[in-house]
Amino acid sequence: MAISINGQDYPLPEDPRTSLLDFIRRDARLPGTKKGCDHGQCGACTVLVGGVRINSCLSLAVTHDGDEVTTIEGLGTLAAPSAMQSAFVAHDGFQCGYCTPGQICSATAMLQELAAGWPSDATADLEAAPNLTDDEIRERMSGNLCRCGAYANILAAIRDVAGESA
Amino acid sequence: MRPFDYQRAERLTHAAQLTADADTLALAGGTNLIDLMKLQVETPQTLVDIGRLSLGEIADEGAGKARGLRIGALATNTATAAHPRVRADYPVLARGILAGATQQLRNKATTGGNLCQRTRCYYFTNIDQPCNKREPGSGCGAIKGIARIHAVLGTSPHCIATYPGDMAVAMAALDATVEIASENSSRSVPVRGFHRLPGDTPERDNVLEPGEIITAVTLPAPVGGIHLYRKVRERSSYAFALCSVAAVIALEDNRFTRADLAFGGLAHKPWHDPRIADLLIGNEPSLALFDKAADLLLEDAQGYGENDFKIPLARRTLAAVLCEATGVEP
Structure with a gap:
């Protein structure tokens, strides 16, 4: 137990x-x-x-x-951050930082979901593999709010990591 | 949250036995129930965790051309929306599910739980307010109160709450069937008849009796056609429907041969009016015809002030869906 x-x-x-x-x-x-x-x-x-x-x-x-x-x-750790953690720092994907752990956990899982081919509301063709458009990322991250409004930089951070792994 | 006794159901019959008690609730994904328990809207004495029962399978039902799809009650919304057969043969269902909630919630929410989710009426979720659904006889705060998200079809003097979901609206368009088990028997109910209108017992959302557990939803054999799910909401993601239309449409020689429509956000249940298909089938699509369909749909519609806009919104959303399906210029 x-x-x-x-x-x-x-x-x-x-x-x-x-x-x-x-x-x-x-x-x-x-x-x-x-x-x-x-x-x-x-x-x-x-x-x-x-x-x-x-x-x-x-x-x-x-x-x-x-x-x-x-x-x-x-x-990840301070000494060995994950790619997503590093990208959030590099792209200034936060201001106060309160939503950041949730954003990073969410974004990390989201890239795995994309790789698995799960569709979203922004996916044009349900039977094709989803493309990593900005609209796809925004839709897939809509469950994580940021009161500081760091969305543009969060998007850039996720794009950066997705580009590396693509 | 009020204290409760937690039990994990080991078998379906065990779960059915336990939930026969009026103060016992079944817990599946919990994304709505746990929230309502925090708000003390739900105060079960016993919570029966059915999450580990083997009810998560999505499998073909029947064979050949008549091959439907059986979606287990504990299949997550994500698993259903991502299933290859749902995407290929029942895209209106994938679209409906994906239009709702967030990925985190869909990863946890289940088929059976989604059907049983409760209204998001502000009076229902606030225990300081009167609500006949939460506390029968206490009155309805919404009827003369804040009613922006409320129903315009099938309301009663006791309740104007809406069923909030999207998945069930798509399932109603597909004429799916809810499979229900109790300790000693089982029965099937069409999704179109699973939820009920408030009448003078608004505390009852659906026809499920104590001791009954949803085991699956079965989709009939695919019918092809054009599948659309159009949802109008206050923001472009993660918001409940003000109005939604699920549509399975087919045409031959520019005449409707199929027009299976269901509506969300308008009533205490996914709204299906068989007269609309009767009107459309055999006729050529036109804006005038779509307007007549809306006349039928909204014949008995009643606004409550803040939600008056839903009546013209439903008319326009229906027309937009039918235009998209048929190629008629809006």
Whole structure:
């Protein structure tokens, strides 16, 4: 009965009301994941579960028994940041930084989704592999709000990483 | 969030047994339910986690030309929208799902949960306000209040809430079937008849009885045609429909041979009016004909002040979809 976060096991919480977000921040003491709205509207709490991005605020920790969770701390470190983390720094993809861990987790998973060929509302041809247009990136990132409005630079950062991996 | 007892269902029959209790709710993706529990709109004494039951498969139903598609109740919205057969044979469903929510939410939200999601009426989600759906007999704050997102079709003096989803609207156009199991039996209900109108029991969103669990939605064999899902909303992504139209249209010799239409954002359920297909089929598409279709659709429409705009909006959205499907100049 444990949840693996960034490769380390943590015992399930006693109170079933504990959200995965509160579990990550309070029980696992990993404060990188942020609580914005706590209602699935802002995306600041985005983490990867089994490699898939979800809003950790809308998930009960007890339901994640045996799951593998990756948070911003698991993507890279100061000494060895991930490509997406480096690109956000290089392109100034933030101002206050509060939404940034969610943005980076979301963008990291989004590029995997694109590689897997998942369509989006911006995909013109449902049966073809989606093209990485700016509209595709904007649509696929619409679950992550940035009150500072760093969207243009976030887009540039994601484009940069996608270009490298393409 | 109020305290509750958490139980994980090991088998479908176990889940059905547990949810027969009025104070017990089933938890699947949880993207709506957990939010409503935080708001204390939902206060179950027991939460039955059905998320690990084997109900996630998407598989062919039948064979050959009559080959439909069975979408398991726990298939995520992402899995359904990305499924090759949904994209090829039922694009209106892929489009409908992709028009809703965000990728994070669609990765978690399930077929059955999406059907059971509750209205986003501001009075329903605010426990300080009267709401007959949340607390029967307490009154409706929306009827003379803030009603921008509310229904214009099939309303009652007790409730003008809308069913908020997109997926079910596309499924209604496709005439899909909801498969439901209880401890000792099972039944099927057309998606078009799954949600109900508020009447004098607005607390009931749909026909699901206590102890019943949705196990799948089955799509009939593909019918081809032009599939469109047009959604009008306040921003271009991540917003609920003010009005949406799901359409499966076919023409031969410039006459309608199929016109399966369903509407979102207008009523307490995905709205399907069989008279519209009866009017269109056999006739040549024209703006005058589309206007007559809208007359039928909106014959009994009633606005509540702030949402009066939805009546002309529905007329224009229907015309826009039919123009796009038929090539008639708008």
